[in-house]
Amino acid sequence: MLPIPGPGAAIARARPRASAARDRWMALAFVAPALLIAGFVVVGGIGMSVIQSVGLLPLVGEAEFSLDAYVANGDELLTGLALSLGIATASTVLSCVIGLAAAIIITQGRTTGRVVAALSALTIPIPHLVGAASIGLLIADSGLIPRLFGIPSAVWPDLVGGPWWVAVVLEYTWKESAFVALVVAGVLATRVARYDETAALLGASRARRLRHVVIPLATPAVIVSAIIIFVYTLGSYEVAWLLGRPYPEPLPVLAFRLFTSITLTSRPEAAAVAVVTTLVSLLVVAIGMAMLRRTPLWK
Amino acid sequence: MSASLALDALTKTFDGADHAAVDAVSFSVAPGECLAILGPSGSGKSTVLRSIAGLDVPSSGRILVDGADVAGLAPERRGMAMVFQRPLLFPHLSVLDNVAFAATVAGQSKREARADATQFLELVQLAGFGSRPVTALSGGQEQRVALARALAARPRVLLLDEPFSALDPELRSDMHALLAAIRAQVAPTVVMVTHDRDEAAIVADRVALLKRGRLLQHDVVERLYTRPVSLDVSRLMGGRIELAGVVRDGVHESAIGRVAAPAGETWADGAGVLVVRQEAVQVAAAGASAPEGFVAVDVVVAERRARGPRAELALALTDQAADAPAGSVDGPRLTAEVPASRPLAIGERATALIPRSACTVVAG
Numbered sequence: 033m034l035p036i037p038g039p040g041a042a043i044a045r046a047r048p049r050a051s052a053a054r055d056r057w058m059a060l061a062f063v064a065p066a067l068l069i070a071g072f073v074v075v076g077g078i079g080m081s082v083i084q085s086v087g088l089l090p091l092v093g094e095a096e097f098s099l100d101a102y103v104a105n106g107d108e109l110l111t112g113l114a115l116s117l118g119i120a121t122a123s124t125v126l127s128c129v130i131g132l133a134a135a136i137i138i139t140q141g142r143t144t145g146r147v148v149a150a151l152s153a154l155t156i157p158i159p160h161l162v163g164a165a166s167i168g169l170l171i172a173d174s175g176l177i178p179r180l181f182g183i184p185s186a187v188w189p190d191l192v193g194g195p196w197w198v199a200v201v202l203e204y205t206w207k208e209s210a211f212v213a214l215v216v217a218g219v220l221a222t223r224v225a226r227y228d229e230t231a232a233l234l235g236a237s238r239a240r241r242l243r244h245v246v247i248p249l250a251t252p253a254v255i256v257s258a259i260i261i262f263v264y265t266l267g268s269y270e271v272a273w274l275l276g277r278p279y280p281e282p283l284p285v286l287a288f289r290l291f292t293s294i295t296l297t298s299r300p301e302a303a304a305v306a307v308v309t310t311l312v313s314l315l316v317v318a319i320g321m322a323m324l325r326r327t328p329l330w331k
Numbered sequence: 332m333s334a335s336l337a338l339d340a341l342t343k344t345f346d347g348a349d350h351a352a353v354d355a356v357s358f359s360v361a362p363g364e365c366l367a368i369l370g371p372s373g374s375g376k377s378t379v380l381r382s383i384a385g386l387d388v389p390s391s392g393r394i395l396v397d398g399a400d401v402a403g404l405a406p407e408r409r410g411m412a413m414v415f416q417r418p419l420l421f422p423h424l425s426v427l428d429n430v431a432f433a434a435t436v437a438g439q440s441k442r443e444a445r446a447d448a449t450q451f452l453e454l455v456q457l458a459g460f461g462s463r464p465v466t467a468l469s470g471g472q473e474q475r476v477a478l479a480r481a482l483a484a485r486p487r488v489l490l491l492d493e494p495f496s497a498l499d500p501e502l503r504s505d506m507h508a509l510l511a512a513i514r515a516q517v518a519p520t521v522v523m524v525t526h527d528r529d530e531a532a533i534v535a536d537r538v539a540l541l542k543r544g545r546l547l548q549h550d551v552v553e554r555l556y557t558r559p560v561s562l563d564v565s566r567l568m569g570g571r572i573e574l575a576g577v578v579r580d581g582v583h584e585s586a587i588g589r590v591a592a593p594a595g596e597t598w599a600d601g602a603g604v605l606v607v608r609q610e611a612v613q614v615a616a617a618g619a620s621a622p623e624g625f626v627a628v629d630v631v632v633a634e635r636r637a638r639g640p641r642a643e644l645a646l647a648l649t650d651q652a653a654d655a656p657a658g659s660v661d662g663p664r665l666t667a668e669v670p671a672s673r674p675l676a677i678g679e680r681a682t683a684l685i686p687r688s689a690c691t692v693v694a695g
Contacts, residue, residue, distance in 0.1 A: 234481070234484045235484055244435070
């Protein structure tokens with residue numbers, strides 16, 4: 033005859049479940065303050081922008097639902113979107129390529145690696161605004177570098193304020209490649225080093241190890257870094273404003289100009305630009321996360 | 332796949348270290364032989380293996396593969412393959428592509444590399460597992476794939492760095508049997524690091540015993556147990572019986588009396604410690620006489636410790652124990668192992684029979 037479990041057994045089973053539930057609530061309680069603040073800023077900020085962009089929070093006049101703010105600057109919005117996507121894509125690709133190369137050099141452990149690691153670490157705390165001002169002073173047609181080499185302004189290319197936004201991309205690449213280098217170097221040093229040794233012992237040359245082991249294993253970290261960089265450069269204002277040309281304007285510059293405009297009706301238009309920027313950013317994050325989930329390492 | 336390997340005064344001192352991690356270690360491994368490098372933690376055994384592989388650069392000494400010095404050769408050009416304690420299977424590749432890795436990086440087409448890998452998966456009894464992701468394998472299966480991947484590289488020397496230490500005893504036995512089967516089929520030269528003397532005894536032809544970076548003894552497994560060259564070797568191999576005494580005219584005199592050297596061996600005169608394996612000591616009824624080739628010692632059971640199906644007995648010499656309560660005797664003792672079913676209780680008198688052929692004398 034099978035023993036019939038008494039109430040004691042049920043209590044014994046219920047206890048761990050109750051304890052687990054209590055632990056979950058405790059964890060939630062601990063994280064709640066941070067979650068509330070972050071939620072207030074993110075949801076509140078986006079919510080306010082959406083409400084303002086559809087005419088429900090006008091500075092003057094009656095609140096009335098309308099999509100006028102989205103079409104008022106239609107051409108500028110589209111041009112700005114294309115420009116912002118171009119700058120963000122170029123900055124992200126260059127930062128990831130240079131950052132990955134720097135990370136590989138750092139993890140070799142030689143003197144060059146230590147120098148690159150120190151340079152990357154030094155770059156991180158310098159604000160973008162200071163970086164942008166420095167880049168401007170260095171590579172403008174009247175900057176330090178053309179003067180140092182005695183190159184006349186007429187010959188020097190329009191790197192600052194030019195049609196290709198070179199100085200803007202250069203500033204983002206300088207700063208963000210250091211970020212990629214440190215993030216990826218951390219992954220390579222802790223998670224990839226032993227795989228690299230194993231591959232070497234299986235006869236893989238340095239180039240083959242890079243192709244077959246190091247890059248595939250570093251890919252998730254690179255994708256995460258790329259998402260962060262893309263979203264940041266898409267929404268960043270000061271570098272494009274300082275080193276770019278007055279027209280066309282990237283989305284953040286357009287949004288800021290409209291927001292500070294003396295025309296009171298342009299405030300919803302600024303909010304519309306901000307909402308478009310946010311939507312594009314969210315779309316990029318979604319694509320990036322989908323790519324991340326497709327990597328074998330994530331699975 | 333089978334090359335000879337020789338180490339000549341291999342020394343490795345890490346930056347900032349007071350003493351060498353590996354100190355003038357020399358030994359050789361014949362083609363197709365399996366050598367176990369045995370030693371406690373920190374003895375330098377993994378450093379020896381990493382130096383052979385080219386992952387650590389020796390401070391001095393030579394590493395010869397088929398007589399050629401491999402100094403300065405990058406790990407990928409040494410023709411070694413290594414299996415670590417962790418399987419380190421590439422997580423972005425399937426099981427088959429892991430095994431095909433060496434062929435792939437050597438420039439073979441994917442189809443050829445996979446066809447080649449299939450036979451090695453069969454060799455480790457994992458046929459049909461090729462398409463699985465490595466995350467779908469158990470610990471034992473992962474280590475089998477790691478072994479197949481290393482063998483598929485057709486290494487001149489296969490290096491194993493405690494490859495089975497993370498597995499449970501049953502899986503370990505399976506892996507030992509698998510390694511024996513692989514050796515029978517493809518006869519690779521194997522150097523395996525382990526801290527487990529039982530494992531070394533099971534898988535290796537010869538053992539190099541290290542302590543604090545120095546090679547204590549390099550010999551066949553049986554001789555490490557029965558003919559240790561020093562007290563350190565005896566203790567590291569688990570020897571429990573040490574009887575201090577003096578050798579005069581080839582006869583050792585100690586608390587158990589006079590023991591002559593086994594036939595064909597000579598012991599140098601002077602102070603020396605007689606060591607004998609506890610497994611060789613037989614326990615007979617009190618007053619039993621010594622058969623030919625045995626030394627009989629009257630003893631009393633001082634301690635009894637359970638060892639699963641066996642029991643380990645600490646035996647005090649009777650003349651010392653006569654006036655002392657059981658379990659309180661100092662001085663030399665014998666140790667013996669008996670089946671757990673033998674009813675030898677503490678305080679019981681018995682006769683220990685020590686085979687002369689199992690005795691050896693080492694410096695104190």
